[in-house]
Amino acid sequence: MACNNCSSSFTCLVASSTNAKRHTSRFKLNASQIQYSRPTEIKRDWVEQDHQSLLLASPQTFTVASYNILAVRNASQHSDLYVNVPSRYIHWNRRKTVICNELxxxxPDIICLQEVDKYFELSDILVKAGYAGSYKxxxxxxxxxxxxxxxxDKFRLLEGESIQFKDIGLRDNVAQLSVFEMCESDSRRLLVGNIHVLYNPNMGEVKLGQIRFLLSRAQYLSKKWGNTPVVLAGDFxxxxxSGIYxxxxxxELNIMLYDRKELSGQKRCRPAHVLGMNKETVGPLVILDGLLKCWTDEEVEIATGDSGCHLAVHPxxxxxxxxxxxxxxxxxxxxxxxxxxxYHSKFLGTVDYLWYSDGIVPIRVLDTLPISDLVRAGGLPCKKVGSDHLALVSEFSFSDAMINPQT
Structure with missing residues (x-):
């Protein structure tokens, strides 16, 4: 059953293959310490979950990658973000090769990509490697x-849903939801969501509204398919x-405790601020009578779904x-x-996540990079990273306590 606010089918395009405590202060560097020309070894290691936490894990595992791969148009239109990046690292043909080599x-068994404007080129490569795909x-x-x-050869698609946030008045962003069943076991099902949330830091109410709607649809599909476990990937x-985190x-979140223009925390992540190269700070919120007087009824409704309710919740x-x-x-x-x-010339921080629900447990993650390595690289993309984001990769196991019932 499709939601009236979403596209009526899982669109877009489906291809298949028969081969089927804050630590930033630790990194206070001054300009003389940054050596952009110094070669940097980009090496990412797997970090394992502790033994005690793995007691609930089953032998059936799967790996999910989430990667904002930097749209070609965005890279060309916002060249000021990559002033410290050699031009050869920005070219799409090279980045495509690097991204595919990374993947x-x-x-990974499941790949969630954001900022994709060369879907067919990527699909041609990934289908030959045994993947099926969809695009919105x-x-x-x-x-x-x-x-x-x-x-x-590992997952079959049971149901897919594409969300156009424009249909509910929440800008032009989109999201995907897919219900999978493991080919080797029809008792193991999984719901995967993929989203690229609106960038604009001043529109916290829209960001919150997009995420809230995605989570409500994820809960609906999870329940429809026997309370199947959920993984939500994306650039949030x-x-x-931040309040959104x-x-x-x-x-839940009481939005009246936050300035909507600060709800995402992005404004605090300019590299100069994060690296402590100057005294730039963000002032405290101004609170009057315990409430911020900066939300209109329309903004409250976008954020929470109800203009009379200041508490945003998700299920x-x-x-x-x-x-x-x-x-x-x-x-x-x-x-x-x-x-x-x-990391680019105007941002250094974390905006990408892999969220998961009950029924699955992470058993290892691919660690990111030290700030010092990123700074020495001068920015992303670089020789071994094909985007201005780092991919997040996590291996999960179904919990032995969770077997999806037949529907």
Whole structure:
């Protein structure tokens, strides 16, 4: 059953193959310490979950990758973001090769990509490698969108849904939801979501509304297919210190405690601020009588779904795979999230996540990179990274306590 606010079918295009505590202060560097020409070894290691946490894991595992691959048009239209990046690293033909080499090296079972405007080129490569795929382009003038690929010999698609947020008045962003069944076991099902949330830092109400709607649709499909476990991947354009992150991780948020223009935390992530190269700070919120007087009824309705309700809620109990699997203080922040998943001349911080629900457990994650390595590289993309984001990759196991009932 399709939602009236979503496209009536899983569109777009489907291809198949028969081969089926804040730590930024630790990195206070001054300009003289940054050596852009110094070669940097880009090496990412797997970090394993502790033994005690693996007691619930089953032998049936799967790996999910989430990667904002930097749309070709965005790279060309925003060249000011890559002033420290050699031009050869920006060219699409080279980036395409690097991105595919990254993906094949990690060998994920499910791939969620954002900022895809060369879907057919990627699909041709991935289909030959045994993946099937689907694509949903953004509405409006944008030419990029979200794409999802899965190993055709490991998962079969049971149902797919594409969300056009424009249909509910929430800009031109899109998202995907897919219900899969493992080919080797029809008792193991999985719902995967893929989203690229609106970038604009000043429109926190729209960001929250997009995420809230995606989660409500995910809960509906999960329940429809026997309370199947959920993985939500994407570029959420919100930092771990933000109100939006709190909403995702705690299932609710009192929006009146936040300035909607600061709800995503992005404004605090200019490289100069993060690296401590100057005294730039963000002032405290101004609170009057305990409430911020900066939300109109229309903005409240967009954020929470009800102009008379200041509490945004969602029905899923979510955890972040990276926050769950302990990592090094060289790469992780106070709450366990990566210190940075994106780096260019105007942003250094984390906006990408892999969220999961009950029924599955992360058993390892591909660690990100130390801030010092990113700074020495001068920015992303670089020789071994094909985008201005780092991919997140997590291997999950179904919990032995969770077997999806037949529907």
């Amino acid at each position: 094949f090296g990690w060998n 382009r953004r509405t409006g003038d944008s030419v990029d969108g979200c794409a999802m690929f899965w190993k055709a 354009n919100s930092t771990p210190q 709190k909403f995702l991780s705690s299932s 899923l109990k979510l955890n972040s795979s990276y926050a769950t699997v302990n990592g090094s203080t060289n790469t992780r922040g106070f709450n366990g999230e990566p210190l940075a998943t994106s």
